[in-house]
Amino acid sequence: MFQSFTETARPDQGPPRLERLRRAMADAGMAGWLVPRADAHQGEYVAPCDNRLAWLTGFTGSAGFCAVLADAAGVFVDGRYRVQARAQVDTDHFTPVDWPETRLGDWLRRHLPAGGEVGFDPWLYTPEQIDSLESALVGSPIRLTPADNLIDRIWPDRPAPPQGRISPWPDSLAGASHAQKRDRLAETLHEAGQRAAVITLTDSIAWLLNIRGRDIPRNPVAQGFAILHDDGRVALFTDPAKLDGTARAHLGNDVTLAPPADFGTALDTLDGPVRLDKATLPLWVVQRLDAVGIPRVWGEDPCILPKARKTDPEIAATRAAHLRDGAAICEFLAWFDDQPPGTLTEIDVVRRLEACRAATGGLIDISFDTIAGSGPNGALPHYRVSEASNRTLAEGDLLVLDSGGQYLDGTTDITRTLPVGTPGPDERAAFTRVLQGMIAISRLRFPKGLAGRDLDAIARYPLWLADQDYAHGTGHGVGVHLCVHEGPQRLSRLSEVPLEPGMILSNEPGYYREGAFGIRIENLIVVCDAIPLPGGDETGKLCFETLTFAPIDRRLIDAARLAPPERDWLDRYHATCRDKIGPLLSGPARLWLDKVTQPL
Structure with missing residues (x-):
């Protein structure tokens, strides 16, 4: 089993560790100290020895930072992690701050009007980050000061650096x-x-x-x-x-x-x-x-x-990995559909899915900790189930299942939202809007030179019509047996990098209703040169090829809301799933796939 369900954060240790940090700040003559979730390589995922933010605050999300002053400690998190941060940190001592709506420079000006030195570790910040913060502090009495890491001074049992084989x-x-x-x-x-x-x-x-x-x-x-x-x-x-x-x-x-x-x-x-x-x-x-x-x-x-511009062999290898992974997903989904409501927990789901991937014989690791959020847990986009949070899947729940595998020939990432029992009308309506956004990106043809920021709104449009949205990007880049989150390519309103042939991205719009349910549908796609259309202009266009093949649950689709081209796309996608994945499945899973991929 790759995934552990032990809760690693220690929010109860946050207050005494915060006090030790403040004493170290005073000894160093500093009015503040910045604690990013970063290592010297600026990776999204860090080794235990570099997870200073979680050690200090208890917050275990993959993005965020803490600014510690003598009388304030702000934990800055974006929309993916706000509910999680409030649950994981001791809010009597740490204050969650909505970021990037609240900029660090503005927060420091407000909380440190008398000024002083705010220290940071120059190994953990880029020149661009420090230049931006210094610009925000121009005219204030606050000075940024590079220094040896104060967290490391007060972390007595800090783990050793990793020694993995190359x-x-x-x-x-x-x-x-x-x-x-x-x-x-x-x-x-x-x-x-x-x-x-x-x-x-x-x-x-x-x-x-x-x-x-x-x-x-x-x-x-x-x-x-x-x-x-x-x-x-x-x-x-x-x-x-x-x-x-x-x-x-x-x-x-x-x-x-x-x-x-x-x-x-x-x-x-x-x-x-x-x-x-x-x-x-x-x-x-x-x-x-x-x-x-x-x-x-x-x-x-x-x-x-x-x-980012994958070679033809890299793309071919990725296609092969996705077929193997898609078969594992289908074996899991066929099993899941046979389990009555109230008989499974989120941990049961994660264990079974990992076992299905392991049965392919090619699994090296999972590509990230599986997100298996049911009911209100599904409203946390980056939820990680632990023994403490584990929840039984009950009648009427939705299950957001976001997972992936690391294979020698590729990295996969797929999300499916599954009904437990009979879904409600609100859930079906929202799911259908999310599906429409995912299909819109999948069908897209667009001029060369456009970036993720130019395309992101297309996935959101069906949700915007209902005054709904999601607080994460529509897609991230993906490596080939590398990081599941890869830059610089993104489908995001923040991304200015033009998309080019060979770039692999996720296509994953969603919707999250806090305290109730979450929805996300995700396939991986690769940018390709589009075949010219009769009567079109002569300028080159790009399109997306879908790499992920596993059925999308029709029980959650309000088919009357889909336009004919959307229905046609989904029917063709399901037919392709039957053709590509069916021959790789066991008998019962093959029968299940034939049933659930019939035309709408």
């Missing part, structure tokens, strides 16, 4: 060797007159070197740093004990290996100019280079866009 990832799946990737990116540096690029994103390093790691649960990456030189050589800084002879041979002579402690010394010896990504690398790197006078230029991590 292994090669097959060139046949990647579509290019790491030598080819290094040479291609080095050429872009050379053409730009840049001598090197510093890379600190773990998934960028994994992609560049065709390696995978085991340092971060659910994400097959290794913690480390890299320097790509303009001649294609790479210096990799990670614990050498993580690599066996096979992994070292895979890297070859043009990739040198050194422990992370040598990273700073290597920076000191670089020739400039050095490319730095202002949005992703630690401010500490900038400070180190500036201290020795090495010229630097801002530029995007050279791996980000090539990683």
Whole structure:
């Protein structure tokens, strides 16, 4: 079993830990301290040793931060986590703050009118983040001060850094060797007159070197740093004990290996100019280079866009992983439909689904902790069931089931909303609106050059007509046996990155009624060149190919609300599910699939 149901947060420990932090602040002469949920690699998921936010506050969500002052401690969370934050932190000592509606700079001005030094760890903040905050504090008496981490000083039993094994990832799946990737990116540096690029994103390093790691649960990456030189050589800084002879041979002579402690010394010896990504690398790197006078230029991590534009072999591998995963989902759904209301708990659901994936023989890990939220728990978009929150599925509930698998050939992510017994009319109406939004994105043809912000509203339109919405993006990027949340591609009103062929995204509109139920439907899609239509203009268009195949529960659909093209899309999708997934199923599951995918 990959997933644990033990509650790891200790909100009861928050007040005494907060008091120790305030004493450390006073000793350091600081009026405030910032605690992000981040590590030196700016990953969404962090190792236990880097989960300082949860250790201090009890909040276990994957996004947020805390600002601690002598008389206030704000826990800043976005719309996905507001209910969770209120439930997990001691609100007598920590105050949940709606973010980004309330900006940190404004909150600090209001709570610290006399000013003072607000400290932060420069390993955990990017130059872009600090520049933005400093701009918000212009004219105030508040000063931002980089310093050694105060949380680490007061965390006596802080876990050790992870030591997961690093292994090669097959060139046949990647579509290019790491030598080819290094040479291609080095050429872009050379053409730009840049001598090197510093890379600190773990998934960028994994992609560049065709390696995978085991340092971060659910994400097959290794913690480390890299320097790509303009001649294609790479210096990799990670614990050498993580690599066996096979992994070292895979890297070859043009990739040198050194422990992370040598990273700073290597920076000191670089020739400039050095490319730095202002949005992703630690401010500490900038400070180190500036201290020795090495010229630097801002530029995007050279791996980000090539990683996002999947090769044909990567897409083919992902298709294969999704078929295997879709069969596991269908085996689970067939079993689920035979269980009467009141006989299953959320933990039962998670265990059975993981067992179905494991039965494929190819499961390496789950791609994130399964979200199995029934009734009011389903209204928490990132709910994680624990032994304390575990709930029995009752008649009339909706179950939001969001899950995925890590396979050697791909990363999957799928959400289905399932009725327990007979669904109510409000639930069916809202589900149908969510489905209409998901279908609208699936059917979309759009001009090249458009970004996620240009498309996000299309998924929301059916909900907006009913004054309904959801407080998360419509879709995130997804890697290939990499992170289930991958940038820079997104379907979000915040995303300005143009979508390009090969980018894989999720398509997951939803609706959440606090205290009652939640709804989300999610497939993964890949951006493709659209086939020209007769009578259309000659400019190129893009479209989406659906990668995920598992039926959408027809019991929740109010078919009268669907337009004919929407009904046609759903019927074609279900027919494709029968054709692609049916041959992979056991006899009972095949009969179930034939039944539930009949035309509306």
